[in-house]
Amino acid sequence: MDKLTRFTKEELACPKCGKVHLCDRYSVINVTEKPELKEKVLMNKLFVFHCEECGLTAPLTYESVYVDTKRKMILYLTPEMTDNTRKSIDQWEKVDASHKRIVTNLNDLKEKILIADNLLDDRIVEFMKIEHLKQLEKEMKDDNLLNILFDYKGTQYYFMVFFEKKGIGRIPVSPEYYRDVEHRYSGKIGSRNNGKFQEIDMKWAGDIMFERN
Ligand SMILES: [Zn+2]
Structure with a gap:
Protein backbone atom coordinates (compact mmCIF):
# COMPACT_ATOMS: atom_id res chain seq x y z
CA MET A 1 0.00 0.00 0.00
CA ASN A 118 -1.48 17.12 22.18
CA LEU A 119 -0.10 13.58 22.49
CA LEU A 120 -3.39 12.45 23.99
CA ASP A 121 -5.30 9.23 23.42
CA ASP A 122 -8.63 9.69 21.63
CA ARG A 123 -10.14 6.77 23.56
CA ILE A 124 -9.53 8.51 26.88
CA VAL A 125 -11.04 11.69 25.45
CA GLU A 126 -14.24 9.82 24.53
CA PHE A 127 -14.51 8.48 28.10
CA MET A 128 -14.12 12.05 29.38
CA LYS A 129 -16.97 13.17 27.13
CA ILE A 130 -19.30 10.50 28.52
CA GLU A 131 -18.44 11.59 32.06
CA HIS A 132 -19.27 15.17 31.09
CA LEU A 133 -22.73 14.20 29.87
CA LYS A 134 -23.87 14.13 33.49
CA GLN A 135 -22.96 17.82 33.84
CA LEU A 136 -24.97 18.59 30.73
CA GLU A 137 -28.09 16.66 31.77
CA LYS A 138 -30.00 19.78 32.79
CA GLU A 139 -29.32 21.55 29.50
CA MET A 140 -30.18 18.44 27.54
CA LYS A 141 -33.72 18.40 28.95
CA ASP A 142 -34.96 21.21 26.71
CA ASP A 143 -32.33 21.16 23.98
CA ASN A 144 -30.57 18.69 21.69
CA LEU A 145 -26.90 18.03 22.24
CA LEU A 146 -25.50 17.67 18.71
CA ASN A 147 -21.85 17.04 19.39
CA ILE A 148 -18.94 17.36 21.81
CA LEU A 149 -15.51 18.03 20.35
CA PHE A 150 -12.08 18.32 21.89
CA ASP A 151 -10.18 21.57 21.36
CA TYR A 152 -7.28 23.35 23.02
CA LYS A 153 -5.54 26.65 23.41
CA GLY A 154 -1.95 26.53 24.63
CA THR A 155 -1.92 24.06 27.51
CA GLN A 156 -5.63 24.40 28.26
CA TYR A 157 -7.96 21.69 26.97
CA TYR A 158 -11.62 22.29 26.18
CA PHE A 159 -14.73 20.48 25.18
CA MET A 160 -16.77 22.42 22.67
CA VAL A 161 -20.40 21.48 23.17
CA PHE A 162 -22.85 22.05 20.35
CA PHE A 163 -26.53 22.48 21.21
CA GLU A 164 -29.28 22.77 18.64
CA LYS A 165 -30.98 25.81 20.21
CA LYS A 166 -28.43 27.27 22.63
CA GLY A 167 -25.50 27.08 20.22
CA ILE A 168 -21.89 26.48 21.18
CA GLY A 169 -20.50 26.28 24.71
CA ARG A 170 -17.02 25.65 26.01
CA ILE A 171 -16.07 23.49 29.00
CA PRO A 172 -12.46 23.64 30.21
CA VAL A 173 -10.90 20.29 31.11
CA SER A 174 -7.62 19.88 32.92
CA PRO A 175 -4.64 17.64 32.13
CA GLU A 176 -5.01 16.25 35.67
CA TYR A 177 -8.53 15.11 34.89
CA TYR A 178 -7.29 13.51 31.67
CA ARG A 179 -4.68 11.55 33.63
CA ASP A 180 -7.27 10.51 36.18
CA VAL A 181 -9.56 9.11 33.46
CA GLU A 182 -6.58 7.46 31.78
CA HIS A 183 -5.70 5.79 35.08
CA ARG A 184 -9.25 4.52 35.57
CA TYR A 185 -9.77 3.20 32.04
CA SER A 186 -6.39 2.11 30.74
CA GLY A 187 -7.08 -1.48 31.77
CA LYS A 188 -10.36 -1.62 29.84
CA ILE A 189 -8.73 -0.12 26.77
CA GLY A 190 -5.76 -2.46 26.81
CA SER A 191 -7.91 -5.55 26.55
CA ARG A 192 -9.75 -4.15 23.51
CA ASN A 193 -6.84 -2.93 21.47
CA ASN A 194 -6.70 -5.14 18.39
CA GLY A 195 -4.53 -2.81 16.27
CA LYS A 196 -7.19 -2.61 13.56
CA PHE A 197 -9.27 0.26 12.21
CA GLN A 198 -11.87 1.28 14.74
CA GLU A 199 -14.51 3.95 15.01
CA ILE A 200 -13.67 5.55 18.36
CA ASP A 201 -16.53 7.77 19.41
CA MET A 202 -18.85 8.32 22.36
CA LYS A 203 -20.82 5.23 21.46
CA TRP A 204 -17.64 3.17 21.63
CA ALA A 205 -16.77 4.63 25.02
CA GLY A 206 -20.33 4.29 26.33
CA ASP A 207 -20.49 0.61 25.37
CA ILE A 208 -17.37 -0.07 27.40
CA MET A 209 -18.36 2.14 30.30
CA PHE A 210 -21.80 0.62 30.71
CA GLU A 211 -20.57 -2.79 29.55
CA ARG A 212 -23.03 -3.03 26.70
CA ASN A 213 -20.65 -5.31 24.82
ZN1 LIG B 1 -20.96 28.99 -8.37
Missing part, protein backbone atom coordinates in the same frame (compact mmCIF):
# COMPACT_ATOMS: atom_id res chain seq x y z
CA ASP A 2 1.47 3.30 -1.06
CA LYS A 3 1.30 5.76 1.83
CA LEU A 4 2.31 8.80 -0.16
CA THR A 5 0.00 11.65 -1.03
CA ARG A 6 -2.16 11.06 -4.08
CA PHE A 7 -4.72 13.25 -5.75
CA THR A 8 -6.63 13.47 -9.00
CA LYS A 9 -8.07 16.47 -10.80
CA GLU A 10 -11.81 16.19 -11.07
CA GLU A 11 -14.43 18.29 -12.76
CA LEU A 12 -17.10 19.50 -10.40
CA ALA A 13 -20.04 21.71 -11.30
CA CYS A 14 -21.00 24.38 -8.77
CA PRO A 15 -24.34 23.32 -7.22
CA LYS A 16 -25.47 26.96 -7.16
CA CYS A 17 -24.42 28.49 -10.50
CA GLY A 18 -23.31 25.46 -12.50
CA LYS A 19 -19.83 26.71 -13.35
CA VAL A 20 -17.50 23.76 -13.85
CA HIS A 21 -14.37 23.67 -11.69
CA LEU A 22 -11.27 21.51 -11.77
CA CYS A 23 -10.81 20.34 -8.18
CA ASP A 24 -8.05 18.38 -6.44
CA ARG A 25 -9.45 15.23 -4.91
CA TYR A 26 -7.09 13.57 -2.45
CA SER A 27 -7.30 9.81 -2.00
CA VAL A 28 -4.29 9.89 0.33
CA ILE A 29 -3.05 12.82 2.40
CA ASN A 30 0.35 12.14 3.94
CA VAL A 31 1.13 15.01 6.28
CA THR A 32 4.59 13.77 7.16
CA GLU A 33 5.42 14.11 3.48
CA LYS A 34 3.37 17.28 3.00
CA PRO A 35 2.84 19.11 6.33
CA GLU A 36 1.07 22.00 4.62
CA LEU A 37 -1.85 19.69 3.88
CA LYS A 38 -2.46 19.21 7.58
CA GLU A 39 -2.81 22.96 8.04
CA LYS A 40 -5.18 23.09 5.10
CA VAL A 41 -7.35 20.36 6.61
CA LEU A 42 -7.44 22.11 10.00
CA MET A 43 -8.27 25.48 8.43
CA ASN A 44 -11.10 24.00 6.33
CA LYS A 45 -9.20 24.74 3.14
CA LEU A 46 -8.81 21.26 1.77
CA PHE A 47 -12.17 19.53 2.02
CA VAL A 48 -14.02 22.50 0.66
CA PHE A 49 -15.60 23.64 -2.57
CA HIS A 50 -15.27 27.29 -3.46
CA CYS A 51 -16.81 28.95 -6.50
CA GLU A 52 -15.27 32.30 -7.42
CA GLU A 53 -18.09 32.84 -9.92
CA CYS A 54 -20.96 33.01 -7.42
CA GLY A 55 -19.05 33.01 -4.12
CA LEU A 56 -20.45 29.71 -2.84
CA THR A 57 -18.25 27.98 -0.26
CA ALA A 58 -19.33 24.57 0.93
CA PRO A 59 -17.69 21.66 2.73
CA LEU A 60 -16.80 18.80 0.45
CA THR A 61 -16.46 15.47 2.24
CA TYR A 62 -15.30 12.41 0.35
CA GLU A 63 -13.44 9.22 1.02
CA SER A 64 -9.84 9.97 1.84
CA VAL A 65 -7.03 8.51 3.93
CA TYR A 66 -5.10 10.84 6.24
CA VAL A 67 -1.66 9.43 7.02
CA ASP A 68 0.73 10.77 9.65
CA THR A 69 3.73 8.47 9.27
CA LYS A 70 5.66 10.20 12.04
CA ARG A 71 2.86 9.69 14.57
CA LYS A 72 2.03 6.23 13.16
CA MET A 73 -1.56 7.38 12.69
CA ILE A 74 -3.97 6.59 9.87
CA LEU A 75 -7.40 8.21 9.80
CA TYR A 76 -9.77 6.78 7.24
CA LEU A 77 -12.36 9.40 6.39
CA THR A 78 -15.51 8.05 4.82
CA PRO A 79 -19.00 9.52 4.92
CA GLU A 80 -20.48 6.07 4.18
CA MET A 81 -19.42 2.47 4.52
CA THR A 82 -19.77 0.79 1.12
CA ASP A 83 -18.42 -2.60 0.05
CA ASN A 84 -15.58 -0.81 -1.74
CA THR A 85 -14.78 1.14 1.40
CA ARG A 86 -14.50 -2.08 3.37
CA LYS A 87 -12.21 -3.55 0.73
CA SER A 88 -10.03 -0.47 0.81
CA ILE A 89 -9.86 -0.51 4.61
CA ASP A 90 -8.79 -4.18 4.43
CA GLN A 91 -5.90 -3.11 2.24
CA TRP A 92 -4.91 -0.39 4.69
CA GLU A 93 -4.96 -2.91 7.54
CA LYS A 94 -1.73 -4.26 6.07
CA VAL A 95 0.01 -0.96 6.74
CA ASP A 96 1.74 -0.77 10.09
CA ALA A 97 0.43 1.99 12.36
CA SER A 98 -0.43 2.21 16.04
CA HIS A 99 -3.52 4.42 15.64
CA LYS A 100 -5.98 3.35 12.96
CA ARG A 101 -9.29 5.12 13.04
CA ILE A 102 -12.39 5.43 10.91
CA VAL A 103 -14.06 8.84 10.93
CA THR A 104 -17.28 9.76 9.15
CA ASN A 105 -17.01 13.54 8.97
CA LEU A 106 -14.56 16.43 8.83
CA ASN A 107 -15.13 17.59 12.41
CA ASP A 108 -14.19 14.19 13.76
CA LEU A 109 -11.16 14.06 11.46
CA LYS A 110 -9.95 17.43 12.71
CA GLU A 111 -10.62 16.46 16.32
CA LYS A 112 -8.47 13.33 15.99
CA ILE A 113 -5.64 15.45 14.58
CA LEU A 114 -5.86 17.95 17.47
CA ILE A 115 -5.92 15.16 20.04
CA ALA A 116 -2.80 13.60 18.50
CA ASP A 117 -1.09 17.01 18.40
